[in-house]
Structure formats: C-alpha cells, structure tokens
Amino acid sequence: MLYALCFLLFMIGLYCAVVKKNMVKIVVGILIMEYAVNLFLVMLGFRTGGIAPIIDKTQFDAETGRIAASFINSSVDPLPQALVLTAIVISLGSLALMISLCIRTYEKYGTFDITEIRRLRG
Amino acid sequence: MSIPLPVFIAIPLATAFLLPMFGKRGKDAATIVANLATISLLILAIGCIGKSGVYEIGKWPIPLGINLVLDGLSSLVLLVISVVAAAVMLFSAGYMEQYTAKAKYLSLFLLMVAGMNGVVLSGDIFNLFVFLEIASLASYALVGFGCGHEELEASFKYTVLGTIASIFVLFAIGMVYGNTGALNMAYISKAIQSSGLNAGLSFALALFIVGFGLKAALVPFHAWLPDAHPSAPAPISAMLSGVLIKSLGVYALARVVFNVFGVSLEVGWLLIVLGILSMVAGAFLAIGQWDIKRLMAYSSISQIGYVVLGIGLGIMLLARDANPAWASLAILGGLFHLANHAVYKSLLFLTSGSIEMATGTRQLKEMGGLARRLPFTRTANAVASASIVGIPPFSGFWSKLILVMAAVQAHYYWIAAIIVFVSLCTLIMYLKVQRYVFLGELPENLQDVEENGGSMLVAMIFLTCLCVLMGLIVLVPGMRNSILEPAVRVLTDGLKYSDIVTAM
Numbered sequence: 001m002l003y004a005l006c007f008l009l010f011m012i013g014l015y016c017a018v019v020k021k022n023m024v025k026i027v028v029g030i031l032i033m034e035y036a037v038n039l040f041l042v043m044l045g046f047r048t049g050g051i052a053p054i055i056d057k058t059q060f061d062a063e064t065g066r067i068a069a070s071f072i073n074s075s076v077d078p079l080p081q082a083l084v085l086t087a088i089v090i091s092l093g094s095l096a097l098m099i100s101l102c103i104r105t106y107e108k109y110g111t112f113d114i115t116e117i118r119r120l121r122g
Numbered sequence: 123m124s125i126p127l128p129v130f131i132a133i134p135l136a137t138a139f140l141l142p143m144f145g146k147r148g149k150d151a152a153t154i155v156a157n158l159a160t161i162s163l164l165i166l167a168i169g170c171i172g173k174s175g176v177y178e179i180g181k182w183p184i185p186l187g188i189n190l191v192l193d194g195l196s197s198l199v200l201l202v203i204s205v206v207a208a209a210v211m212l213f214s215a216g217y218m219e220q221y222t223a224k225a226k227y228l229s230l231f232l233l234m235v236a237g238m239n240g241v242v243l244s245g246d247i248f249n250l251f252v253f254l255e256i257a258s259l260a261s262y263a264l265v266g267f268g269c270g271h272e273e274l275e276a277s278f279k280y281t282v283l284g285t286i287a288s289i290f291v292l293f294a295i296g297m298v299y300g301n302t303g304a305l306n307m308a309y310i311s312k313a314i315q316s317s318g319l320n321a322g323l324s325f326a327l328a329l330f331i332v333g334f335g336l337k338a339a340l341v342p343f344h345a346w347l348p349d350a351h352p353s354a355p356a357p358i359s360a361m362l363s364g365v366l367i368k369s370l371g372v373y374a375l376a377r378v379v380f381n382v383f384g385v386s387l388e389v390g391w392l393l394i395v396l397g398i399l400s401m402v403a404g405a406f407l408a409i410g411q412w413d414i415k416r417l418m419a420y421s422s423i424s425q426i427g428y429v430v431l432g433i434g435l436g437i438m439l440l441a442r443d444a445n446p447a448w449a450s451l452a453i454l455g456g457l458f459h460l461a462n463h464a465v466y467k468s469l470l471f472l473t474s475g476s477i478e479m480a481t482g483t484r485q486l487k488e489m490g491g492l493a494r495r496l497p498f499t500r501t502a503n504a505v506a507s508a509s510i511v512g513i514p515p516f517s518g519f520w521s522k523l524i525l526v527m528a529a530v531q532a533h534y535y536w537i538a539a540i541i542v543f544v545s546l547c548t549l550i551m552y553l554k555v556q557r558y559v560f561l562g563e564l565p566e567n568l569q570d571v572e573e574n575g576g577s578m579l580v581a582m583i584f585l586t587c588l589c590v591l592m593g594l595i596v597l598v599p600g601m602r603n604s605i606l607e608p609a610v611r612v613l614t615d616g617l618k619y620s621d622i623v624t625a626m
Binding site for chain 2: 010014017023026030033034037040041044079080083086087090093094097098101102104105108109117118
C-alpha cells in the first residue's frame with residue numbers, strides 16, 4: 001500500500017516534468033520524482049517497531065563474541081539511509097544546476113515558457 | 123594487486139579541483155597540467171591492457187565494502203576514453219582560447235573524465251550511479267558553457283532528460299536492492315541466479331534499459347542529443363558523442379544485462395529493434411540537416427544503433443543457445459564499432475570545430491571550396507568520413523564487415539541488408555559535407571581563412587593516424603587477443619562474472 005502511494009508520487013512527478021510548460025514547474029516535477037525514489041529507498045530499510053542499528057553492550061554477547069539474534073531480527077537496515085543521503089546530495093547538485101540554467105534562460109529570453117523558447121528544432 | 127585502480131579516478135578528480143586555483147594568470151600552466159593528467163591516464167590505460175584485478179576500497183571485503191573491478195570490457199572502454207580524452211584535451215588547448223574561464227572548462231572536463239572512468243571501473247551498482255551522476259552533471263554544465271541562447275536551451279533540455287534518466291536508474295537500483303539485498307554487482311548476480319527473475323526484478327531491468335537508453339540516446343529517447351551535441355563547444359561535442367554516450371549508456375547497459383541480470387530473448391530482441399530504429403531514423407534525419415554539427419550529432423544516433431544492434435544480436439544468439447561463435451562475433455563487431463566510432467566521430471567533431479573556428483559559421487550553405495584553405499582539416503575530415511562510411515582500408519569498414527558477417531552467419535539476412543543500407547545513407551550525408559564544405563566555389567568572405575596550427579593540428583593528426591591504423595587491432599591476432607577478445611569474453615561469459623569477481 002505504502003509502496004503504491006510512493007509509486008503514485010513518482011508518477012505525479014513524471015507527469016509534471018513531462019507535461020508542464022513552465023521551466024520551474026518542470027524542475028519541481030523532477031524534484032518530486034527524486035523525493036519519491038528517496039522515500040522508496042528509506043521504506044526498503046524500514047521495519048515496524050525496529051530499533052536503531054547501533055550495537056551497544058546489551059546486544060553484544062561477550063561469551064560467544066556474537067551479536068544477539070534479537071538485535072539482528074529487530075534493527076532497521078542502515079544501508080538505504082546511507083544511499084538516500086548520497087542521493088540527496090546529488091539531487092541538490094543537479095537542482096542547483098537546473099535552477100541556475102532557468103535563471104540564465106530567463107535573462108536571455110524573458111520567459112519561463114518552453115513553448116516560446118524554441119530556437120532549436122528539426 | 124599490481125595496478126592501482128583508484129588512480130584512474132583520483133588523477134582527474136584531484137587535478138579538476140586543483141585547476142581553478144591557478145586563476146586567470148595561470149591559464150597556460152592550467153592547460154599544461156590538465157594535458158599531463160589526460161596523457162598520464164592514457165599511459166596507465168595502455169598499461170592495463172590484458173590485465174584484470176579487483177581493488178577493495180579501504181581493504182573492506184566485498185559484500186561489505188565497495189570494490190573496483192578491472193576486466194576485459196572495462197580495460198577496453200577505459201582505453202577508448204583515455205585515447206579520446208587525451209586527443210580532445212590537446213585540441214581544447216588551442217580551441218578554448220576563444221572562451222573566457224578556460225580553467226573552469228578544464229576542470230569540468232576532468233570531472234567528466236573522472237566520472238566516466240568511475241562508471242567503467244565500478245563493481246558496485248550504487249557507486250556506478252554516483253559516478254554516472256558526476257559525469258552527467260559535468261556534461262550538463264559543459265553543454266551550456268557558452269551561455270548563449272541556444273546553449274542554455276539545449277543544456278536545460280539535456281539536464282531535464284538526463285536527470286530523469288538518472289532517477290530511473292536510482293529507482294531500479296532501489297528495486298534491485300529490495301529484491302536481492304545486495305549492491306555489489308557480483309552478489310546481485312548470484313542472488314538473481316539462485317532466485318530467478320521475479321516481477322520486481324523484471325521491472326528494475328526495464329527501468330535500467332530506459333535509464334541507460336536515455337543516456338545512450340537510442341531512438342525513442344534521443345530528443346536531447348541533436349540539440350546538446352551541436353551547442354557544446356566542439357571538443358565537448360567530440361567527448362559527448364565519442365565516449366560519454368557509450369560509457370554511460372552502452373557500457374552500463376551491457377554490463378547490467380549480460381553480467382547482472384543474464385541474457386534473455388526478450389531483451390535481445392528489444393535491443394535489436396532499438397538499434398535498428400536508431401540506425402535508420404538517425405541516418406534519415408541526418409541527411410536533411412544543414413548545420414554541420416547537427417548532421418554529425420544525428421549520425422551519432424545512427425552509429426550508436428550499430429553498437430546496440432551488435433550487442434542485442436549477441437544477447438539474442440546467446441539466449442537461443444545458438445552457435446556461441448556467432449554470438450561472440452556479433453559482440454566483437456559491436457564493441458569494435460564502439461571503439462572505432464569513438465575515434466572517428468571525435469575526429470569529425472574536432473574538424474567541425476576547426477572549420478567553425480576558421481570560418482565562424484556552422485551552416486553548410488555558407489561554406490564551400492575550403493579544400494585549398496584548410497588542407498589538413500580537409501584530409502582529416504576525408505579520412506574520418508571514409509572511416510564512418512566503411513570504405514575498405516579504414517577502421518569503420520572492419521567493424522561493419524564483422525557485424526554483417528555475424529548477421530549472415532546467424533541467417534538474419536534482413537539485418538545484414540539494413541546494415542549495408544544505412545551505410546549507404548551515411549555515405550550520402552558525408553558526401554554532402556565534403557561537397558558543401560570543401561568543394562565548390564569559395565565564398566567572398568572566406569577568401570583569407572587560415573588553418574589553425576599548433577595543438578589543434580597535432581590532435582587531429584593523432585586521431586587521423588588512429589583511424590587509418592585501427593583496422594590492425596582486428597587484423598593482427600596478437601592485438602585482437604589482448605584488446606578485443608577479453609572484452610568479448612566478459613560479455614559471452616555472462617553470469618560467470620560473479621564467480622570471476624569473487625574469486626579475484
């Protein structure tokens with residue numbers, strides 16, 4: 001169910017990026033897609049009632065030198081969070097680039113409407 | 123581990139961040155440092171031919187850490203990237219004098235090279251995505267480098283489509299991680315072999331094909347390429363057409379399809395259809411163009427179609443359990459065409475840059491009779507055109523011949539016929555370039571154009587020699603066995619990749 005909502009968010013972003021005529025709205029659509037994917041990645045690691053994946057003394061069995069099974073069974077997966085952190089940084093970079101392109105294009109053409117910015121065709 | 127793999131990423135990355143410090147006065151020093159970086163990468167890449175190895179970052183063993191993998195396919199693409207990057211960097215030294223902010227250009231260029239090397243070497247699928255984004259972001263900025271009307275528009279279009287492609291790839295990586303619990307390509311491949319493809323993984327494969335297809339500009343996804351490539355400065359067009367669409371698109375697609383998911387008949391036919399569509403549509407659209415760089419950009423779409431066709435044919439033959447020799451012949455043709463196209467298309471874009479710098483125009487109708495004024499550019503352009511069309515002694519002939527032979531041996535005569543037919547279309551479009559640029563009447567305003575000397579000439583002569591000599595790679599058995607065969611073997615081995623990587 002949650003995954004379906006997440007996919008719906010992705011499709012809303014894709015629709016916005018493909019259909020809208022305003023450059024800024026296209027950028028917003030792309031960002032919605034990125035957030036949907038980030039949300040999806042975080043949900044992959046989520047576990048209802050999970051605990052933070054940090055090993056302290058109570059979870060460490062000193063005699064066998066192993067981590068307690070209860071920890072393995074209840075901790076959330078930390079890897080997707082690391083992935084999302086990286087993905088957010090990358091999307092920040094592309095967002096900055098896209099916004100600066102929008103600003104420079106507005107300076108040149110005086111409009112954000114992509115139907116009026118059509119020097120290249122064919 | 124004798125070859126220090128991280129240097130392929132570390133050298134361009136470190137140099138890229140060093141260069142802006144030179145400031146305005148140290149422009150010449152910055153150019154020299156950047157050239158030294160690309161030339162040292164070329165030497166290292168030549169040293170990597172025929173070697174293989176795994177580097178574990180921080181000594182973490184692979185299910186936990188990130189690894190870099192060098193195998194036959196990586197070293198082939200690495201070599202292609204380094205050759206083209208070295209030549210183009212040499213060309214930029216002269217060409218980019220007309221732009222301000224040359225140091226920024228050089229550092230973005232090196233960031234792009236670092237990203238591409240990273241994509242080719244990475245053995246971890248999320249890391250591949252990160253390097254793909256490094257290379258893509260640098261290329262978006264480079265397309266808009268001129269900051270004119272057309273550059274900005276093309277760059278925005280390219281950025282939007284490129285970012286959507288990256289998001290698709292990231293989504294696919296999420297799906298793969300959710301289904302297999304691994305991010306290392308060798309481990310994903312093992313998990314897929316033991317569990318088989320389920321619905322989620324098939325969806326992920328479809329997302330990968332769309333994402334990498336957008337990066338490779340295959341025909342339904344090609345809309346950004348004919349705008350982006352001509353708008354960029356000529357050396358960047360050469361980099362984009364020559365290696366970027368191949369290392370980010372075709373290489374990543376081949377790696378994921380062959381080595382991670384395993385070959386299947388559907389994917390094979392899908393790639394054959396995409397390849398043929400790209401070949402035919404690209405060629406037809408190119409013939410109608412009057413802007414020299416736009417014509418070459420459309421012809422890039424057509425040529426990337428050949429590469430994807432060869433790889434798709436290989437997948438299809440492997441999946442059908444046909445004679446493995448046919449499959450490896452098809453893949454050999456595709457990969458050799460990839461290397462050839464990188465060399466002659468970057469040479470063509472460099473000659474277009476030289477023409478544009480000398481005459482100040484890109485419109486075919488405004489030129490003519492330049493053969494006497496620009497003798498070296500003319501020779502380079504003629505050699506590259508002969509090569510792309512497939513005239514016997516030059517490189518393009520051999521790769522097309524191999525593709526035709528593979529199609530005929532596998533009894534797909536119609537594919538062979540299409541390959542020959544598209545070659546004829548290519549002949550028409552490059553005869554058009556020769557006719558309108560170099561022959562005919564010299565217009566009044568171009569009476570006193572001069573050839574650009576120095577580093578630009580050296581770069582063009584270097585690539586021209588390569589165009590003539592590339593045929594040797596496939597004709598001389600020693601070179602074929604050390605450069606091309608290992609790359610083909612990586613792809614025909616398919617899912618054995620995971621065992622090979624974990625054993626290294």
